[in-house]
Amino acid sequence: MSTTATLRSLNVDNINPHVKEAKYAVRGELAVRSEEYRAKLKKGHPPTPPEDGLPFDQVISANIGNPQQLDQKPITFFRQVLSILEYPKLLDNEDALKKGFGYEQDVIDRARWLLKEVNSVGAYSQSQGVPAVRESVAKFIERRDGYPAEPGNIFLSAGASSGVNTLMNVICSKPETGILVPIPQYPLYTATLAVLNARCVPYYLDEGKQWGTDLEAIREAHKKAKSEGTDVRAIVVINPGNPTGASLSSEDVRAVLEFAAEEKLVVIADEVYQTNIFVGIFTSFKKGLRDLQKAVPEKFDNVELVSLNSISKGMVGECGHRGGYFELTGFDKEVAAQIYKFVSIMLCPPVIGQCLVEMVANPPQEGDPSYPLYSKEYNGIKEGLHTRALALFDAFKKMEGVECQDPQGSMYLFPTVTIPEKACQQAKSEGRQPDEFYCFRLLDATGICVVPGSGFGQRPGTLHFRTTFLAPGTEWVGRITEFHKKFMDEFRDETGHG
């Protein structure tokens, strides 16, 4: 406690202990240090030592899936429409827009229609989101799954994080409430459960099977939690996986839904990476559920599912616009009404973000004037991600003591690292986890910021880190390889065991 603490109302010992317990490594100490380095470099700090110079000339934030901070350009169609929504008077001179700036007729038409529906992007919308946007989202879901979707069940949100926060607030009714969460996981889940003083019921993903869900592991975790008095109410699945990059098979999806039906669990399907798939096809939980309901209605008709999606990921990467949605399936009406009230306290999601959700759900189609450019940009981003994922994967394969699953989807790789005993001891003496120690060393040496596996959870005795494959080029991959070699050489023990 600081000496002045008792003079104040608030000190770290008397604020909400559950906030204190929450951990969020993705934007923690490593990220903060990387921002300090970035600021130093911006101020023209000498990039080469001596003294306090830095041994790199660029910070690479591979700690967070933030495509537009790095290389990725926004998709033209979306941004042209948004520019008009921000300044509708651009429509007073369509000719100049077209000739001077290359706006196509479908850009103008879409902007006019959205303006009619939202009135002004500076006005609050309905708490649940603009009705017309929810209708477009419903149609998108119908096309994707081949089953009907209802705009009334769709809630627009400020990114998927805000949706998760809403759902967890409603579900977590007491300290014994538990939610099954995959390990490793995106730390939003454990952080939110900590703040809400509810229990995380961890189930391990199967690294040996491309980080797939392992029904036996889920069953065991559930049984153990129940035996400890936990009232397990929901299961989180992240597909494609974060941080793992895994893409679940339709069998895996079905198995989770069957388990949820048996145990009466809400399924929280975090599907924000649904278009980031390199291998196989994406099976949504909604489609999986509807298929099962068709086959065995009496068993599946009352399964409750929340599916979350976001404009931050996919080929869109519009993180800064904070847009997303969740769809409720099978929810009790009164519970849905409480969800509505909860979101209404924060008024509404950003309206520009809502309009972007509309366009992502309903992009230009073949034959539309903007389609050729849209399609070129979209595919270019998709190919770029795949190329970089493979380059990184190839580098990891060659690194001593590093093992990595094939890239399947999302924006991440999550390799296992074997860290020499000497390095583990050094980490301990600095009060850090070994993987965290490794990541700090990597940052200090190369300017590359990744997140240690301990920030996501990992099986005891294993160590990992998560890196995005968003940074441009492959030169930085070489910097990781080089650092790793030096690190291993520095800490290699005398017996020759890495």
Next chain:
Amino acid sequence: MSTTATLRSLNVDNINPHVKEAKYAVRGELAVRSEEYRAKLKKGHPPTPPEDGLPFDQVISANIGNPQQLDQKPITFFRQVLSILEYPKLLDNEDALKKGFGYEQDVIDRARWLLKEVNSVGAYSQSQGVPAVRESVAKFIERRDGYPAEPGNIFLSAGASSGVNTLMNVICSKPETGILVPIPQYPLYTATLAVLNARCVPYYLDEGKQWGTDLEAIREAHKKAKSEGTDVRAIVVINPGNPTGASLSSEDVRAVLEFAAEEKLVVIADEVYQTNIFVGIFTSFKKGLRDLQKAVPEKFDNVELVSLNSISKGMVGECGHRGGYFELTGFDKEVAAQIYKFVSIMLCPPVIGQCLVEMVANPPQEGDPSYPLYSKEYNGIKEGLHTRALALFDAFKKMEGVECQDPQGSMYLFPTVTIPEKACQQAKSEGRQPDEFYCFRLLDATGICVVPGSGFGQRPGTLHFRTTFLAPGTEWVGRITEFHKKFMDEFRDETGHG
């Protein structure tokens, strides 16, 4: 409980009871019904009876301070810059922008600078907000108060609501934690305290003194709460007032700060209406505190203050963009670090909203090419608000059994209504509060949606409603007057007592 409830994981009896307890009338049943009417009218529903026709042809949402949903036009400078931020390629043809669309050089310069600082509005920013934006906010505060401000103490947020939510999450450590909240209040405060299972310690504002703060009332409320075992940690002040429209004197501000210093309370100053002032001048709590610290440092140096501001209000009215900030003064460093971690779980506020915060803090100045238009728009909005406030006030003065304080600021009037006993009985038979009954009748008869005083809290035995004065024209004011007369006639009792 619905019949299928037990088949599901979630029903209204087993979800978070604290979410259920929260009330948020501003977007409750009345608002929902008004949206249904709006949808009906949009579908070309016959505006005149018979059958289920509506007796009005327009819904007026006077329930929420949402200027751009009604008459108010966005300020050109802000939106021109935002259009460029959304589509930076507009900068490739500056000439066409200037000649074809009237963009001035300062619009272009500001957009270039903001783009340099944020890189892309589609990228996540730092969790606390873009550093350059926080610097502009700090300079704005310095100019306003005549005292230094630190960018490091400023947290950008998705509107002020999100800031309040953050602070309450950090402060409320247990069910006995209490926060002093003015009554009447904006229901965000009571709703958030309910969700967090902490105690609202209500203190009444003094309707007889233009809804000012009454130190005796605060002292009494605090004492009573302490005697009931409440650990009172903070006091909320809304200045200018919502729903009351009051503007506090510098003496009132000082008195609250003195009380906070004596009782070691965090002051939460909701100052989102700081430029919406018709009478007197705005005294910020920050300036009040710095003045007191200069005079009596030993007493005031450790007072903790949070001041909140927003781009939704003022003459800006950009609600849909969800932008705002809060400034911490006197906070313990470790507590501030926990606040940082908490906000980082939700990643960052909308970046376009952050850019708008920057421009609101740092608008065109005299001599800048955009200044004449900016100034004309700004003053036009200000005068319009004042004119309509006075028109509404004059109408209320003439209505039987209605009393209203002089309009001083914010966007609201909060008149007292005397409701005849027969109407109160009718309300009771319909399971409604009398003021709520009155507001439903008003909506059904006129399409005008206001919020009953019970949604904000009021002294027992008094009844009010809150209306914004944002709707265009004054014709709708006449509709209220006419409705009120009919209502009073319908429910007047035989003895002639209203």
